[in-house]
Structures are given as C-alpha cells and as structure tokens.
Amino acid sequence: MRPRGREDHFNYDSELRMKKTVLITGAAQGLGENLARMYAAHDYRVVGLDLNEARLTALASEIELHPFVVDISVRSSWEAALPQIAEVSGGGLDAVIANAGILKMGSAVSMTDPDWDILVKVNYTGALMTAKMTLPMLERSKGNIVFVGSISSNFAAANDVGYVATKHGLAGIMKSVALDFGPKGVRSNMICPGWMKTPMSNEEMEGIMKKYDCTLDEAYARATTNLPLRRPAEMEEIAEVIRFVSSSQASFLTGVNLTVDGGGSTVDVGMLALDALHADYA
Template sequence: MSLHNKTIVITGAGTGIGEACARLFAAEGARLVLIGRRAAPLQRVAQATGGLVLVGDAASSADWQEFSTRIQQQYGAIDALVACAGGMGQGSATDTDDAGWQQAMAANLGTAFSSARACLPALQHSRGSIVLLASIASLAAGPGVCGYTTAKHALLGLTRSLARDYGPHGVRVNAVCPGWVRTPMADEEMQPLMAHYGEDLDAAYRRVTAEVPLRRPAEAHEIAALCRFLVSDEAGIITGASIVADGGASIVDVPTLAFERL
C-alpha cells in the first residue's frame, strides 16, 4: 500500500488524527501538504515529516485560493485529500447561539466542503481520492452537542454527494467514523469526568468505553492506518462508504445493557 511520491493534502494536520496521518504517510514516502490554523504545531509535524506548511482556515475559500497556488507551485498535483479539521459545536439547541452554530458548521462541515471543492480539479486530473473525518456522532446523537452532531451527520451527505458526482471522473470519496480516539481534543473532553469522579485521564477513558465491546478508545495511529488504506490503490473500488472505527460502540443495543448486570 505504498504512498511513495503521492501528494496528499491533510487539513487539521497539527495534532491528533491529522498528525498521525502525516507521520504514517511520510513514512511511506508521500509528499505532504500540512494545513491548519496554528503555525507552531504544523511546523513541529513538518520537522518530522517534511512537507509544505500552509497556515490558515480550511473553511475559507479565500485562504484556499492561496493554498492552491502554493500547492501547484510546490508539487504540481494532488493525489489525495484527508480532511481532518474539525471540533466545536458543544451545547444543546437552546444553549447554542447563532455564532456558535455557525462556528460548528464551519469547523466540521465547511472545512471539508471548501477543501474538497478546492482540491477536486487536481483530484480529477490525478484520479485521486478524498477521505473525510466524520465520527460516530455522524450516526447517533450524544448529549449537548447539537452543532457538532448536526455537522457530522451532514458530512456523510457530503461524502455521498461527492462520490456520486465525481466518481465518473475517477475520484473516490469516503468517510471514516471513529468513536473515542486518544487525541489532545478528546483529552480535553475527559476533563469534566476527571473532575467529577476524581479520576486520572486513563480512568476517564476507561469510563467512556466501559460498554464498548473492545473496552478501549482508539489510538490516533489506528485511524490513520484506515485513512492510509482508503487513499491507497488497494481501496480502488471503495467509494461513498462510511467506515466505522469505534471498537464496536455503535453496534451495542443500549436498551439491553441492563440485562448484562443481572
């Protein structure tokens, strides 16, 4: 599944799954474009992986005009886009103001749409692929994350629309739906549990995966490995798919959990 000499654009490349993708792809000889809002994390990843660092907002069409020019100048092609940028969207509907709603849509849906739209001309030329980082929040709703859940559900619609429209042009588009993954963002989400129960970070992760069949969260490199497969030639017949990587969380029949405790 070598990615040697393939040019791969990664948004949200400075931390978490995006960083793990960058490190894995670089180890296979890929040429990287690392996109994110903060220069320092991107530069840190670039020191380990090489690649072109582009600082800006992946949801901004104006920033993408500059990004596209720089990518063309540096590499002249794009073979794959892995859209990892996301986050934000906490709060129930009545707790979410207009600004919060717009931020959730921009961070989780707008980044994917704008990135795909900007990369598609080059991807049609290379007959390349797109991977959108969705979530099990694309399949079910957690408490108090209205904006995040709505945007992640919409990502699956975007995946299918892009796959339908650009498959005839040789472009494959798939979504990955992780459950809990040990990343800096998820570590932050553990803080209320840690404070409430007086637990450390490992105990908090054990608590949130207690009913998950594999009884653990994913590591970022495991999700990166799935993304690597999807952008490789071995996945050449796969498009429009939403691949769940959640340790089995989404297969659990919640109303029967009480019977396990009998």
C-alpha cells in the same frame, strides 16, 4: 517558488507526480499530525494545512512536510495557497484527508449563536470547501478524498447538537462527491471514529475526571465500558484505517461511511442492563 496564475494551477509535472502526494487539513496536531507523520513515513509527499502556524512549522522541521496556513472555510485563503500547493505536488493530488474539525458543546436551546456559526464554518463549510478546491487536482491524478467524521455522524450525544449536526452533514457531502465525481475516477469516503485518544477527547474526559475524581485513563475506561473492545482507539489505529481507504488497495471503495468505534455501534443500548447480568460481558 513562482506562484502560478489561477488559469494554470493544475498543470501536470510528470517528474513531480512520480511521488504520491497527500493533502491533510488540520495537520498541526491530534489525528492530523499523526496522519502527516504516518504518510511521510510511507514516502508520500505531505501537504499540511492548518491555522496554527507555529505548530505546523515545528512539524515541518521534523518530517518532510509542505506547510500552508489556510483557513479551510474561506475561498480566498485557499486561492492564495493553491498555486504553491500545485507547484509542490506537480498539479495533482493522490489523496485529500478532510480532517480539520472543532468541538463546541450545547443543546438546541443552550448553544450560543457564535458557537453554532463556528461549528458550521469549520466542520461543515470547511469540509465542502476542501472538496471544492481540491477536486480539480484529484481528478487529474484519479485520486480520492477521505472525510473524517465521527461516531457523532451516526448517533446523537447529549448537549452536543452543533457537533452532531455538522458531523451528520459530512455524510451528505461525501456521498454527493462520490456520485458526482466517481465517473471522473475520484473516490470519496468517510471514516467515523468512536472514542480515540486525542487532545480534543482528553478535554472531553475532564468532566468525567472531575465527577469521579479519577485519572485520564480511568475516565477513558468509564467512557468505553460498554464497547466490545473496552478501550478507546489510539490515533495510529484510526490513521492506518484512513491510509488503507485512501490507498489503491481500496480502489473499488467509494461512497462508504466506515465506522471505526471498537464495536460500539453493534450494542443495543436498550439491552445494557440485561447484558450486565452475564459474567462474560461484565
């Protein structure tokens, strides 16, 4: 296909625009892969971005996916792909899912400078650059952007300052986009999942598995013992919430931080010792 010049990236193609297009970052694995499969199953044209070319290519062999290897934190990487993205999408985007993210552990003292830098680059700058580079196409189609945050967007976790800080920062980006681009017909929201069975969460469970000599399922059970639903989410459950928020059924929803955590944020942690005394809670 012929790359277009920067000046006409967003030329509209009415025939291509008859089918809705979603762009997903971090599409090669975990929640991103699940989202790609789900949107494709609902007849969306799926544009998937990731740095893992092999996994992205493999996914594209299984579903209708337009794969692009893009470093989401780097403007030049976006600009190299934008002409082709506009070509396949008809110049507009109906939804963007800013999903890409990484985890590096450490406290304010122990976190290394390189780990802090990469967290800021991917989780924070990457999300902002995703909005910056896709908003012109979202404006064209009156689309919307969904930022994938975390329960760590709302609360702190031990030894996790970089992830907590960058996920908190997403709320500011999301609300600013909602305010600035709402008058132009673009919605902006954030989904904050709690424990969810993903490759990243599985890695976090390794510490519990080692300490208590237990299985992965037993580790998740320990991690979610104080959640009202007493279990982690499946990726499909979170993906369905994201799809709803990005759909026309949520057309008046914008600027919202939607927590999807199995009820965890309803729990008063200071009362847990007393709560455990009640047979119907244990």
